[in-house]
Amino acid sequence: MSTTTLTAPKEQSCTLLAPGHTACTGCGEALAAKLVLGAAGTNIIVTDATGCLEVFTTKFPQSSWEVPFIHSLFENSAAVAAGVEVALKALGRQNEAKVIAQGGDGGTADIGLQALSGMLERGHDILYVCYDNEAYMNTGVQRSGLTPFDCMTTTSPCGELSWGNKHNKKDMPSIAAAHGIPYVATASVAFPKDIENKVKKALSITGPKYMQIHSPCPLGWRSKPQLTIQVAKLAVQTGLYPIFEIENGKVTKVRKVTTPKTPVEEYLKIQGRFAHLFKSPKGKEEIQKIQEIADRNIEKYGLA
Amino acid sequence: MSTTFIEGSIAVAKTVGVCRPHVISAYPITPQTHIVEHLSELVADGEVKAEYVNVESEHSAASVVLGSSATGARTYTATTSQGFLLMIEVLFNIAGMRLPVVMTCVNRAVSAPINIWNDQQDSMTARDSGWIQLYAEDNQEASDMHLQAFKIAENKDIMLPVMICMDGFVLTHSFDPVELISQEQADKFLPPFKPEYYLTPKNPLTFGAMVGPDGYMETRYFIEKTMHASLQVISNVATDFHNQFGRFQGGLIDTYKVEDASLVLVAMGSIIGTIKDIVDELRAKGQKVGVLKVRSYRPFPKDEIYKALSHVKEIAVVEKAVSLGYGGILVNEIKSVFYGKPKTPKINGFILGLGGRDITADTIHQVIKETAKAASEEKFVGLNEALIGGK
Ligand SMILES: Cc1ncc(C[n+]2csc(CCOP(=O)(O)OP(=O)(O)O)c2C)c(N)n1
């Protein structure tokens, strides 16, 4: 009965997410996960939802995970993690490991939102990490609740009657914070040290924690793989991806945007998913709407 | 050993309690509620030292016990009907990961139309999920089966989840004399759960990997093989139980007056009791009738059933579920038992008791009368003529 368990070949790697996995070149999610594990260390148990990260790291008979890892389904990463956490308690092994639950934006904000809400509400001692690449990448770039406004995906195409995704990005960090949990943070692969610090800080706090990491996907965003970090940085610098910490319901720290402020065009124009906005004069109005989203973020979180 | 007059649900909850589960997680749904309410009381009173997780859905209840079981904990959940259907995705996952979770499926009809009463459509929909399914005839058996379930599931050569199916209301809400299992007796019967593989930093394993065409089929093959191996384990555990407790409710099947019978009724669950009464009545009149209880539905004990029924002339399979577009489910499996055998009895299928429709002595008499007529797989018995208007 050993057919469903795998171990990573230790000698080949010095990081906890071993190389040799099958992520695309320049994958932000792979980088983010590696940073999370690096900061968390070996005494953890991690869960993951179905999605790119799970697929590119666990292709039988190999596994990139140098830490105990369980993937069950698309929508239950938070509930499985809750099961792990209570089991450790019930078995008197609570000092053995911290529990980290992971999921993509779809697995977190859409199909897994209910399980996540339950986990946060019940107060489990778990760090939940959402790798936000702003669409269902694993199934071929369909829109999710975290896909930004006017973004083109395979299910929110642009056309005669459409500029792409009609809806605004769901405010997932606020939803998490509304559960009254002690720690919520956003981060970006553009700022690796910040990710590490936040993971360490989160793991030092008892109770449920939520972290959302902006993780560019060159394939889905149609951006150059070598520009992943630059794309991520521009999202933060323009105010489109606000970076902040919410501790016990209060915003305690933010990353300031540039002065003078970087116009959103700088971010949009290097990604094919927004290319349609630059093809006609009417697109300018749409870009203006996106600028307003950035401006609202800057205002709301005091990023200027 | 003392007998207590007790509600079925409470007896089951008490038995689960003495099995020392580490983690219990469930979501309330009628008529499963009394089981999980009583378990949460036992935990609140410190009588059962378990973590009780009040989740926000059955999907999460199953996911919590999945995570706990993978971490090395003994786990339990219970549900019925709509909750069961909501769990199904996770149920397949639990079996695929070879996690020895034990659950109660309180049997109830499924919506639409919404109906809270008993039939067995819910658990029958998960017959291909890789869960061992055992059906209880009465509350004594339902209670005892839960202790046996953990021992079967956690057997090193099995490591498959076990589902105890018990008829909603008919069993869960009825008061019966039940010999309850004490903590000492349970501890003697059931060793502590010590899985070979579990989530721990001491040995970082990957559970739930992605397996392509090069390996997936083998995972199914191993479960299928293990299901066959579990036939022996289920029997052995029933025998062990008999040896320690003096009670025997059958291993894979149970038979009642089948040895010299020419007509045998085949069924699962609480209806067996009603049929036994009719059998006694007809025997008194000189009719050679018997009843066979399918106790283990998955794995399906083909050989045992054949052995028990090979001499029989007529079989009437009565079931509280239907494969819409085909007819009876169990009847087909009983038919397959005789495929390629020298003699095939006449086999009739009857669908009855759906959505809690009363099953009376008359219903069973009608089944027996119909069996004398032509063979059929989908005869509905007990329909309300006023509602079907002659259709
Ligand atoms: C219940 C269910 N519905 C749909 C799917 C198909 N599916 C698998 S992964 C996925 C998208 C994952 O998107 P996300 O969570 O954003 O992760 P990403 O792949 O982008 O990292 C979908 C739709 C599934 N596996 N299970």
Ligand code: SF4
């Ligand atoms: S599709 Fe995107 S998220 Fe998935 S592996 Fe490739 S770059 Fe990473």
Ligand SMILES: [Mg+2]
């Ligand atoms: Mg995604």
